[in-house]
Amino acid sequence: MSRCNRITLAIIASCFMGTACAAELLPGQPAPPFQLPDQSGEMHSLSDYRGRWVVLYFYPKDDTPGCTEEACRFRDDILRLDEMGAQVLGASLDDRDSHARFADKHNLQFPLLSDTSGAVVASYGSLRNLGILKVARRHTFIIDPGGRIAKIYRKVSPSDHSEQVISDLKELQREYAAASG
Numbered sequence: 001m002s003r004c005n006r007i008t009l010a011i012i013a014s015c016f017m018g019t020a021c022a023a024e025l026l027p028g029q030p031a032p033p034f035q036l037p038d039q040s041g042e043m044h045s046l047s048d049y050r051g052r053w054v055v056l057y058f059y060p061k062d063d064t065p066g067c068t069e070e071a072c073r074f075r076d077d078i079l080r081l082d083e084m085g086a087q088v089l090g091a092s093l094d095d096r097d098s099h100a101r102f103a104d105k106h107n108l109q110f111p112l113l114s115d116t117s118g119a120v121v122a123s124y125g126s127l128r129n130l131g132i133l134k135v136a137r138r139h140t141f142i143i144d145p146g147g148r149i150a151k152i153y154r155k156v157s158p159s160d161h162s163e164q165v166i167s168d169l170k171e172l173q174r175e176y177a178a179a180s181g
Contacts, residue, residue, distance in 0.1 A: 024125045027150060031056075031143045032123035036091065038111035039099035044089065046147060053086040053173070054143040055165055057156075058126045058136040062094045062102035062112075066138070070158035075108050077162045084169055092136045093118055142169060144176055 025032075031054075035045040046054070057074070059067040074081070074088050081088055091113040094102075099112040113120075118134050121127045126139040138158070142151040142165065150172045153161070 025141075025149055025152065027148075027152060029149050031141065031147055031149050032120070034113075034115075034120040034123070036113040036115055036120060037096055038113055039096060039103045041096060042111070044111055044113060046143070049087050049143075050147060051145045053084065053145060053150075053169065055081065055086050055088045055140065055169070056124075056143060057088070057090055057138075057140040057161075058121055058124065059090060059092050059138055060128075060135040061092060062098045063105065066158045067092075068102075068106060070138070070156070070161055071102070071108055071112075072106055073158065073160075073162035074110065075106065077166060078109060080166055081169075084166070084173065086142075086169060089113055091115055091121065093121060093134060140165065142172060144172070150176070 031046055033046050035043055037043055055074075057070070059070060061067055071090060074090070078088060088110040089112075090108075090110065092099075093115055094112075095116055096114045099114055102108065103112055115121050115136075118127050118136075121136045124139065124141060126137045128135050128137050137154075138156045140153040140156060140161065141149055144150040151168055153164070
């Protein structure tokens with residue numbers, strides 16, 4: 001195979017497989033800071049949630065089947081998550097108007113953060129680069145009250161992810177309380 005063909009093949013493979021744009025984060029590391037607008041134009045930064053648990057989930061595209069199912073499951077479980085002191089934040093590369101339509105259509109009562117540049121998504125190692133198309137990978141991060149990553153989900157099933165997060169969050173909160181108290 002010629003050098004040109006090998007290069008072309010590598011480019012095509014990277015477009016189909018996608019690549020993360022940051023070193024992979026690990027539990028225990030500080031969560032990358034962010035400041036992004038939500039569907040209403042309100043700005044949110046990670047520091048706003050210091051002292052609270054944060055469930056930050058990245059998803060590919062508003063109003064697609066898997067993303068809708070995942071968002072609606074979080075919506076349906078939002079009271080349980082609120083009772084646990086956790087703030088749910090969804091994030092994708094979609095713009096604010098797209099998020100507003102998506103939130104209104106499905107009665108989503110939590111912030112959907114718009115990262116149109118992809119910088120925050122990339123800082124979490126969740127950017128999939130498909131050549132000219134970039135999308136967020138379906139990843140979730142539970143961030144502890146001190147701003148550190150407590151749990152990472154790199155393989156997410158939209159149908160049961162919210163339940164999994166709730167179960168894991170209960171255990172993480174017990175461990176955090178034992179270590180802090």
